[in-house]
Amino acid sequence: xxxxxxxxxxxxxxxxxxxxxxxxxxxxxxxxxxxxxxxxxxxxxxxxxxxxxxxxxxxxxxxxxxxxxxxxxxxx
Numbered sequence: 001x002x003x004x005x006x007x008x009x010x011x012x013x014x015x016x017x018x019x020x021x022x023x024x025x026x027x028x029x030x031x032x033x034x035x036x037x038x039x040x041x042x043x044x045x046x047x048x049x050x051x052x053x054x055x056x057x058x059x060x061x062x063x064x065x066x067x068x069x070x071x072x073x074x075x076x
Contacts, residue, residue, distance in 0.1 A: 007061075007064055011060050013061075014050060014058065015057060015058045015059075015060050015063060016057060017031060017056050020045070020058050020063060023063075044066040044067070045066050048063050048066060
């Protein structure tokens with residue numbers, strides 16, 4: 001099972017801010033602050049943002065690509 005399929009099975013097509021924070025092992029408030037600052041993480045994840053009313057969601061497939069979860073680790 002690929003990480004893409006795992007994330008889709010676990011979260012569906014959209015992930016809430018709390019779910020992404022949990023995936024990154026961060027607090028929801030800390031992740032929210034990191035997303036509103038200019039950081040490497042926010043630059044990678046901002047294209048995945050979808051707003052539904054006042055709620056913020058992230059496209060699961062784009063989160064997978066932004067975090068490069070399917071890329072094999074470099075071997076030394």
